[in-house]
Amino acid sequence: MTGRAVRLALAGAVVLGSGAALAALSLTPYTAEPGDRAVVRLAWRARGERVRECRRLTGEELARLPQHMRQEEVCERRILSYRLRVDLDGYLEPFRARESATPAAGGT
Numbered sequence: 001m002t003g004r005a006v007r008l009a010l011a012g013a014v015v016l017g018s019g020a021a022l023a024a025l026s027l028t029p030y031t032a033e034p035g036d037r038a039v040v041r042l043a044w045r046a047r048g049e050r051v052r053e054c055r056r057l058t059g060e061e062l063a064r065l066p067q068h069m070r071q072e073e074v075c076e077r078r079i080l081s082y083r084l085r086v087d088l089d090g091y092l093e094p095f096r097a098r099e100s101a102t103p104a105a106g107g108t
Helices: 003-026 059-065
Strands: 048-056 074-079 086-088 092-093
Touching: none
Parallel strands: none
Antiparallel strands: 048 074, 086 092
Protein backbone atom coordinates (compact mmCIF):
# COMPACT_ATOMS: atom_id res chain seq x y z
CA MET A 1 0.00 0.00 0.00
CA THR A 2 1.12 3.49 -0.71
CA GLY A 3 1.31 6.21 1.93
CA ARG A 4 -1.83 7.86 0.53
CA ALA A 5 -3.84 4.63 0.72
CA VAL A 6 -2.75 4.06 4.31
CA ARG A 7 -3.83 7.58 5.30
CA LEU A 8 -7.20 7.12 3.59
CA ALA A 9 -7.74 3.77 5.30
CA LEU A 10 -6.80 5.28 8.68
CA ALA A 11 -9.11 8.28 8.13
CA GLY A 12 -11.95 5.92 7.18
CA ALA A 13 -11.39 3.85 10.32
CA VAL A 14 -11.44 7.00 12.49
CA VAL A 15 -14.67 8.20 10.85
CA LEU A 16 -16.38 4.82 11.27
CA GLY A 17 -15.17 4.51 14.87
CA SER A 18 -16.39 8.01 15.70
CA GLY A 19 -19.77 7.29 14.14
CA ALA A 20 -20.11 4.04 16.08
CA ALA A 21 -19.17 5.79 19.35
CA LEU A 22 -21.70 8.55 18.68
CA ALA A 23 -24.43 5.99 17.92
CA ALA A 24 -23.65 4.11 21.14
CA LEU A 25 -23.72 7.30 23.21
CA SER A 26 -27.04 8.35 21.69
CA LEU A 27 -28.65 5.21 23.12
CA THR A 28 -27.45 5.97 26.68
CA PRO A 29 -30.29 7.25 28.91
CA TYR A 30 -29.79 10.75 30.29
CA THR A 31 -31.49 12.40 33.26
CA ALA A 32 -30.79 16.12 33.46
CA GLU A 33 -32.26 16.78 36.91
CA PRO A 34 -33.13 13.82 39.10
CA GLY A 35 -35.99 14.33 41.52
CA ASP A 36 -39.53 15.62 41.47
CA ARG A 37 -38.81 19.31 40.82
CA ALA A 38 -38.68 20.84 37.39
CA VAL A 39 -35.92 23.24 36.42
CA VAL A 40 -36.19 25.94 33.79
CA ARG A 41 -32.92 27.24 32.45
CA LEU A 42 -32.91 30.37 30.35
CA ALA A 43 -30.07 31.80 28.35
CA TRP A 44 -29.96 34.62 25.87
CA ARG A 45 -27.38 36.87 24.36
CA ALA A 46 -29.45 39.96 23.69
CA ARG A 47 -27.97 42.97 25.42
CA GLY A 48 -30.07 45.11 27.68
CA GLU A 49 -30.81 48.73 27.02
CA ARG A 50 -27.66 50.83 27.14
CA VAL A 51 -27.57 53.93 29.32
CA ARG A 52 -24.98 56.63 28.81
CA GLU A 53 -24.68 59.43 31.34
CA CYS A 54 -22.27 62.27 30.47
CA ARG A 55 -21.07 65.31 32.42
CA ARG A 56 -18.59 68.12 31.87
CA LEU A 57 -15.49 68.16 34.04
CA THR A 58 -14.72 71.28 36.05
CA GLY A 59 -11.47 73.18 35.54
CA GLU A 60 -10.17 71.79 38.82
CA GLU A 61 -10.90 68.20 37.77
CA LEU A 62 -9.20 68.77 34.41
CA ALA A 63 -6.11 70.25 36.12
CA ARG A 64 -5.69 67.09 38.23
CA LEU A 65 -5.53 64.88 35.15
CA PRO A 66 -2.37 64.31 33.10
CA GLN A 67 -2.27 66.31 29.87
CA HIS A 68 -2.87 63.29 27.61
CA MET A 69 -5.99 62.21 29.58
CA ARG A 70 -7.86 65.52 29.61
CA GLN A 71 -11.32 65.38 28.10
CA GLU A 72 -13.94 68.05 28.67
CA GLU A 73 -16.72 65.50 28.92
CA VAL A 74 -16.68 62.15 30.77
CA CYS A 75 -19.33 59.55 30.08
CA GLU A 76 -20.32 56.57 32.20
CA ARG A 77 -21.91 53.69 30.35
CA ARG A 78 -23.83 50.77 31.75
CA ILE A 79 -26.34 48.19 30.64
CA LEU A 80 -29.68 47.94 32.40
CA SER A 81 -30.43 44.58 33.96
CA TYR A 82 -33.36 42.34 33.12
CA ARG A 83 -36.27 41.46 35.36
CA LEU A 84 -38.04 38.16 34.77
CA ARG A 85 -41.40 37.13 36.14
CA VAL A 86 -42.52 33.51 35.95
CA ASP A 87 -46.24 32.75 36.10
CA LEU A 88 -46.76 29.03 36.73
CA ASP A 89 -50.41 27.95 36.69
CA GLY A 90 -51.54 31.32 38.03
CA TYR A 91 -48.91 31.42 40.78
CA LEU A 92 -46.34 34.15 40.35
CA GLU A 93 -43.00 32.57 41.16
CA PRO A 94 -40.26 34.90 42.43
CA PHE A 95 -37.19 34.64 40.28
CA ARG A 96 -33.79 34.93 41.93
CA ALA A 97 -30.88 35.44 39.60
CA ARG A 98 -27.26 36.25 39.99
CA GLU A 99 -26.18 39.64 38.70
CA SER A 100 -23.83 38.75 35.90
CA ALA A 101 -23.72 41.97 33.92
CA THR A 102 -20.77 44.20 34.60
CA PRO A 103 -20.72 47.91 33.80
CA ALA A 104 -19.06 48.84 30.54
CA ALA A 105 -15.68 50.53 30.70
CA GLY A 106 -15.74 54.29 31.18
CA GLY A 107 -14.87 56.79 28.51
CA THR A 108 -16.65 58.16 25.52
